[in-house]
Amino acid sequence: MTHPLSGFVSVEESAELVRNYRYAVERMMRTLGGWIALTPELSAKLLMGRHVWDNAQHADALGRRLPELRALAHVSAPANQAFVAFMDAVEEPERPHQTLERLTGIYGVVKPHLMAAYLEHLRVANTVYEPPTQRILARCVEDERRHIAAGLVVLGHLVTTPALEERANAWRARLEPLLAASGGVTGRGLPPLASVDPVAPAPSLSDDAREFIRFEQPETRWTVPADLESAVRALGDALTARDAGGLSGWLLPGATLGEGVEAALAAGQVTGHRMVSLAKIGRQRLIKLRLQGPGGSVVLSTRWTPADGGWRVAVLDLAALEPQSRA
Structure with missing residues (x-):
């Protein structure tokens, strides 16, 4: 019988997982920040700008956790080169008309997988010595759930034709095999995804994607004879x-x-x-x-x-x- 203090991983392995999470979060944060200027749609621009800050907080919290796990602070590391290749592919859509691909990659693939990985870690974490990691991951899950829901709303606003829906699905189909081949953010396989509904967030978070869409729409029509x-x-x-x-x-x-x-x-x-x-x-x-x-x-x-x-x-x-x- 496993001792209750043994945990599902050693302290060293726990530090490695935190570095893996931080690599994905930091890479995603930099990708979103770089895309803001390339994205013409105001709703998508506001969505990405708001979430860059949240992900920066996640990266900081994960980085500060590392010394408590007998590791160097603020270090990121991918699980393997296949995961690096996956994130490279996520970053590819850089042309102004590729907003659908940008949002699909982050809000349809990367963030749902990260949330699933955090939830799996929380499910098996040792409740005796991992509460600090649990608290960090619980906050990450809460934020990612909110991010995904907002992303789905903006995607629904932008996908206005079957052809655009096909584009989004094709890009997701391009990325998902790369993610699976890498074994995910930890290299240990893909945990099951959690369902996320596009629900309204708490007003105090100023993260309502529907408000972003309203900002994008003119208050009055052009005066055209x-x-x-x-x-x-x-x-x-x-x-x-x-x-x-x-x-x-x-x-x-x-x-x-x-x-x-x-x-x-x-x-x-x-x-x-x-x-x-x-x-x-x-x-x-x-x-x-x-x-x-x-x-x-x-x-x-x-x-x-x-x-x-x-x-x-x-x-x-x-x-x-x-x-x-x-x-």
């Missing part, structure tokens, strides 16, 4: 349908498509469009129109001017190509 809004919608419909006749009807006499526009439109299928920006210059309006499709998006910059027959396009240029990311 009804006839201009109708014209922009008709132009978008013509571009989506590749209706050359309909398109030419919205161009001023002598106006032509800018360099690269025809090639960009011919390169992929367009399934929808929306106005993404508006500026007023005298009587003219500068409008950016995003044409969306399964292969990515084409952003067009248009300059509209009042004419005898209503609003017409004087300039139509290619502003940006936003290809669909590949898992």
Whole structure:
């Protein structure tokens, strides 16, 4: 019979586990911090910024626990090189249009696994000599549960089409085998995941993902004349349908498509469009129109001017190509 003071690991092994946890937390913290400037969606930006601080507190608490386990303070160490490769893969999505992959990797894979590892440690921890570690891990579990719930809310806000859902699922399917091959954060296998529901957090924590989403949405709509809004919608419909006749009807006499526009439109299928920006210059309006499709998006910059027959396009240029990311 095992003595109650023996624990499930030695003091040295306990220190090794803490270093493993700290490596994952520190790496995740630095990854989230680096992504904030790359992420255009305000809700995701606020989500990551809020959680960087929490994870910094986790890393600090784990680091200060190490000397109590007869180890050097504030040292991090991966369980193996396979876990390093997994975290490398999590960090890969660095382009602005890859927010889905960033959130899926952290809130759909890394954080759920870390919470499961903490819960497994708590389940088998020795209640005689491990209470300090238990208290640290209990706080980490509480925070990670809240983080995951908030991340699910923001992901639900951003995943608005089946194609986007497929993208998120494909990225998760790319990462999960790498995590399994590494044996997880401790290298000892993957404990079962705990279910997390996207519930509202305590108001005092200022961590309500729904509030982040509200910040992202304008309080009032752009002031767009009804006839201009109708014209922009008709132009978008013509571009989506590749209706050359309909398109030419919205161009001023002598106006032509800018360099690269025809090639960009011919390169992929367009399934929808929306106005993404508006500026007023005298009587003219500068409008950016995003044409969306399964292969990515084409952003067009248009300059509209009042004419005898209503609003017409004087300039139509290619502003940006936003290809669909590949898992």
